[in-house]
Amino acid sequence: MADDQIITVKKILEGSPFQDSIEIGTPGKGGAIKVYGDFADPSGFEVRIREAVRLRKTASDMMGGV
Secondary structure, three states, X not given: OHHHHHHHHHHHHHOOOOOEEEEXXXXXXXXXXXXXXXXXXXXXXXXXXXXXXXXXXXXXXXXXXX
16 A cells, blocks of 8 residues: 555656647637647657647637637
8 A cells, every 4th residue: 555655656746757848829820739748759749749730620620610
């Protein structure tokens, strides 16, 4: 039981592994998205950005292209 509690506390203190972020777009022109990732892993960050942009477009299409 104590080991489970130590692991939980450690995870809370460590926080997210993705400390870097980039914001794309503006709230008034189709919406802004903020993507968190690791600048030390550019290819992994690019994958996250592409997926976020795809999801942003999907949401826009669902709202009628707003």
